[in-house]
Amino acid sequence: MDKFTTLTGIAAPMPLVNIDTDMIIPKQFLKTIQRSGLGKNLFDEMRYTQDGQEIPDFVLNKPQYRKSQIIVAGDNFGCGSSREHAPWALLDFGIRCVISTSFADIFFNNCFKNGILPIVMPQEVVDVLMKDAERGENARITVDLETQTVTSSDGQSFGFEIDPFRKHCLLNGLDDIGLTLEKVSSIDNFERSLAAARPWA
Template identity: 55%
Template sequence: MQPFKTLTSLAAPLDRTNVDTDQIIPKQFLKRIERTGYGDFLFFDWRQTPDGKPVADFVLNDPRYAGAHILIAGKNFGCGSSREHAAWALSDFGFRCVIAPTFADIFFSNAGKNGILLVKLGEEEVGILLSNAQTIPGYKLTVSLEDQTLTDGQGFSAKFEVDPFRKFCLLEGLDDIGLTLRHATELDTYEAQHDEAVWLKAK
């Protein structure tokens, strides 16, 4: 998992509340066995019409936001089913940070385990960021996980809270497997001792 320390990027405004995981990655794409390739289907039903034509006014189809790694959204982002594919789709598309007033609990956990920093700010602050991203060409934000700050070049500045354990994992680039492998030596020693004990008992 790629470490997250400081990110400066274009910010894409998704001015919608209650964005659920079935909109983030629709159910018909959950049959894939890989963890990659989901970015092509992110917000699939919002990005195109039923006959496959791009929806011109959807934010991710707007060339002004091409290459954005920060997504700004309304409250209760990631609600609905607990599919981890939602985090995979956002990450595969290129988003490393999502800013919103509130997030669904399971999505919050899944996102952190997949290297996505979720920043909770007040609704008024998020409203300012949404407005700025919609009206200021090339609007960028800088997110510092180490300092737990969010700033722009227009005078906006905010502090955000983050769980210390999740902060450590993101800074170090550690997912669940990475956390386990930090103890690889101890695990190998235990396995060797266990195997020897089983062999001696069988003699």
């Protein structure tokens, strides 16, 4: 998993509330267990017509937002089913951070496990960042995980809270496998001790 330290990028404004996981990645794309390749189908039913043509008015199809790395969203982002493909699709598209007033719990947890930083902010702060994001590709937002701040393109800085353990994992690029591998020497020692004490096991 890639480390998350500081991110300065284009923020796409998505003021819709209750953006669910089926909107993020529709069910027909859940057959794969590969984490790569899903970015092209992110928000598929909102981005494309039934015959596969781009819908020009959708935010990620607009030229200024095609390389967005941040989404500023309405309330209750990631609700619906628990599919881990939702953060996979976001990450594969290039999204590393989502800012909202609230997230569905399972989606929120899955983001951390996949290197995406979900940030909960008060409505008044999200409103400021949403307005900033609407200015397009020249309005770049900076997210600093170390200092736990989000800075708008005009220099307004806002603090956010994050669980210290999750912060540690993101800063060091540790998913569940990475956390286990940190203990590999202890695991090896235990297995050697077990083999000596119970050679029949």
